[in-house]
Amino acid sequence: MKLALVLAIGGVVLALRLWRHRRRRSRAGGAGAPPRARSAAQPPLGDVGLVAAREVRERVRGRILRIGTLLMLAVVAAAIVIPVLDRGKASVQSVGVVGPLAAQLRADVVATGTKLSTSVRFVPEVSTASADRDLRSGRVDLVIVNARELRVNRAIATGDMSTTALLVRALANDLGVEEAFETAGLTAAQAAHLAGAKPVPVVSLQRAPPSGATTTTSVFGLILVFVMLQQYSTWILVGVMEEKASRVVEVLLATVRPIQLLTGKVLGIGIVAFAQATLIVAFALVLAEAVGSDLLRGTAPLALVSTFVWLLLGYSFYCWVYAAAGSMAERQEQVQSLAFPLVVPALVGYIVSLTVASSGSPTTFFEVLAYLPPTAPFAMPVLVGIGRATWWEFAASVVVSIVCTVAVAHLAARIYRRAILRTGRRVRLREVVSPASS
């Protein structure tokens, strides 16, 4: 959360600077002799800051960001609110009753329904025939005949987990036990004693699987990380390619160094990206709190913080890779063929992580993925969410990611420097990575 706070403050500071620049611009006087560039006050990050500020300004101004953000907010809102609304709708099971049903048994049926998060409405039936008609018409969900038989419209399949199926199974068992008690001639007290039996405690060597809330948060975080990383990486890829295609890069590199231009672009898009991510996560948290969603229950907040950290690390890693790829292309179709192999590791990490977030059972392969920089942004937050990562494992993965990011950035800067001014055709990787090429 601290990280989110720092990023949010950074975004605000940058916005204020842009606002001040605009004010100064509007105050600037009319035409005179053209000023000369001599030791003018440079922004804090120098040329990198100027490049980053332009990226921020152009992205914020573009419709893609605004529409994309609104769409994501809508999806997040739907993901949070719809389950809450569904939860609020109390389902009702209509139970037809043929013949007598003792008050105690009625109470038992209601209690069983409550356990299954449903309420029970009893419908008196005059005969089995009328009850069957009501079953066929759907007026009732099941029928209890003389407290000795249950009737349903369709047979209950083994894997059927609908509320009706669960209620039928539970009632069939309860009524069977009641009948057994009667047959055994137990007194009411003995029967009540047996009915109140509690299961013995079960001691497990492994921790319990994640709660539904944590699973929801992990899946939510995963989708957020995947969608955002793909979006931001594409921005970088296309942004670098467009600078090359429009040849403006030659004008820019006549005054700034390639590494400054590249870093400024990565930083600028990164600032916009994390402002957007912060907005979406803050919106999700506030909305979840307001509607009483499960999003923040249990270990879910930890999973969310972990997701945010890995969004930052994932962007830091992928942005360099995509920038290098963008510098090798100058047409849209070249971009697509370059992007495909870069998407594959992210897609593998995303799909495997989604599976593990749902099952709560990570394999050794998955744990390895949590230490590989291309897949760690998806795998490690899931491990955190399901309580299968210690703090030092988390830290180790972060360190591995940072070290690899530095190495990748170094290589990407080299590729960028060599490829960005080569125009006319797509640059091959071996042309720009071999030590002899220049």
Added chain:
Amino acid sequence: MSEVASHGQVGRGLLELEGLTRHYGPVTALDGLSFSVPAGEVVGFLGPNGAGKTTTMRAIFGLTDLEAGTVTWRGSPVGQAERRRFGYMPEERGLYPNMLVGEQLEYLGRLHGLSTSDAVAATAVWLERLELADRAKSKVEALSHGNQQRVQLAAALVHDPELLVLDEPLAGLDPTGIDAIGAVLVERARAGCCVLFSSHQLDLVEDLCESVTIIDHGRLVVAGKVDDLATSGPRRLVVRVEGDRQAAWAKGLAGVTVSESDGGAARLVLDESVDSDSVLRAAMAAGRVTEFTFERRRLSEVFREALA
């Protein structure tokens, strides 16, 4: 090679290129190229296609890796700080198509070291100067080719550079555009700026430039003042004698070669030893002289002779 430009080193700065060498695979782009650009002059940078002009210009801005050679400004190697004071217009025009014209120029001004307020002021000045003031809020892609070219020139000028390097700045422009950009180049040179520009429009170069540098196959062929080059070599005379259409009177003169005689005008090439007065006297003896003019060599002739 007649003369390497070493004159006119007044005002600010001087660009020196020494032994520039660059190959692209088997192709030699620069082959030990050396020349200098004096301050306060418009220097035409000429050569046939593939001569190495663009590579040379890119080398000045560090945009191509040299295998050998140095580029110095005021005697010091050119680095990022120096390039900040240079203006560049590449052969393939480069601007952000979706960015507003005014903001684009301000951004480039800032990258060249101007403060925000100075960049805003300079942008206004140059848009006004290049008759683009009403297009400041337009996207570059919405402008005509000629106006995009003007914006590109403004991008090179917005920070009032000490050295202006322009690769084919006049290509594709109509006469009005050529006049506007040409006037700006001359004005900047008068203000003390070094201006180096390449072009294949030799008549325009002759009109705009004080000096030219001609290269071929990555090597310097000719460099010097346009006036000096035009008057260098054997003296050439155009003489028109009434009633004499074949210039028969000149054919017998010692040290005089008739290069052309057409429609009554004879073009003569004089050896150094020949006194032009004696030629005039011979012409007058042949009939009434209606024209007697020393002819300057056109730059196109200098160019062709240099590359022959």
